[in-house]
Amino acid sequence: MTSRAITPVFRWLASSTARPAPAGAQTYATTTPGNHAGEAAFLAFAVFSLTATGVIPLTENISPAVLRWLVVAGLLFLLPHLVMGLVSLLLPRMEADPARRTQAQDWGCLAAMTLYAGWRSFDAGWESLVCRIWLGFVLCNLPFLLWKWGTSSRQTTPPAAS
């Protein structure tokens, strides 16, 4: 999916979220896009941060506070489902290759996040700051993303012993 070249953060996240293989263990790694634990954790965090910029201001008038934060938690959970559903409706579902289909969905969600961030980045307050950070991240990585799009879209090599 996205570039492994954005990697210092991802490498750190991956190493901190995965248990190391025991010494002498045989490993069969796959290079399929979307398998990088750190990348997944980072992008999930980005999705929920961007969703929060929409949800938290929307619930300002709800009281008491406990109810408000319950609503926030519920919306944070439900809204990504909505985006996911829309993206999978809009993108080519007829794609038979599971790797390419997954990749198209990933890119669709990233595009939706970027469009939303672009729209909200002109507002005032912390919400626009979060959106600008995401836009900055996308801009910095665009060359790597485009390069990877060309080279990794058919990464479906079988697992190899290492």
Place this chain on the structure above:
Amino acid sequence: MASPAPPDPPAGSAPARWSLYGDVPWLLLLGGVRACPSFLEAPLIAGWSFLIFLAAGKQRRSVLGNLKTLLPDRPPLLRLWWAWRAFYQFARAAVDGIRFQQGADVLSWEIDGLEHFQNASTQDRPVILCTAHMGSYDAAAACFAGKMGRHFFAVRLPERNPRLQRLREEGIRRMEDGTYTVLYNSSESVLAVELLRALQRRDWVALQADRAPAGLTVMELPDEGKTWLLPKGPFVLAAAAGALCLPAFVQRQGHRRYRITFHAPIQPDRAAGGRDAAAIRLAHDWTDLLGRVVRQRPDQWLVFEPAFAAP
């Protein structure tokens, strides 16, 4: 060998389509997996498994009861956390299994204790892979049957809902590639004959020997103040065939990453007491090992029924 005939549904009324054992939740899961970007899997599954953890009271109480029996000295809050983690691990393993069945090459594997596997391979005797409900066991068996140069037979209980059974069969059929065959345990005596034949041909048989759901013959095994409820079949089969039991556990290590750990084989000793006594000794050795493994990673044990007799 050709795929076996579809099993008869178990006796009794089928669960409702919308229940946890019905086909609708599985269909929703299949659709969700197709639509979900890889990076949203973890948080969305965490949310859903929390909701199911709240709703599935019977299963939650069973997991908590099992953990309390095995780890009585641990704080109740920690056991509650492990219980939720078991639901989460189950859902992650199910989603990974579905992606694997859909043909996505997404799982990374580590194999520990390969020397035990290789030693067992070199012996000219029947081998039973003794395993437990942990990780994505279907995917592990399908993925490695070919790599290991062995034909594996695995045994499943048919789903109680016929529609769900058809869906599960479709998924499993996609994984069977000539080196991996799933047999359904709809009749214990017929199954035992098929498995004995497979063992005589030196094919390997993978059996889950850690829970005895309704419909299976139960072995009640007293062990240091608790009584395990185990399926009797695997131990009797091993004793009858004189098979080497090679314990293998599949544990989820992180995002789409699994570890298969082989342990030193355990063998039925028929020197004293005959076949039944050998089966009981084998079961004792197995529960010693299983207990140790589960105590190390309690959240990896995906058994949602009581695994111990009520005190």
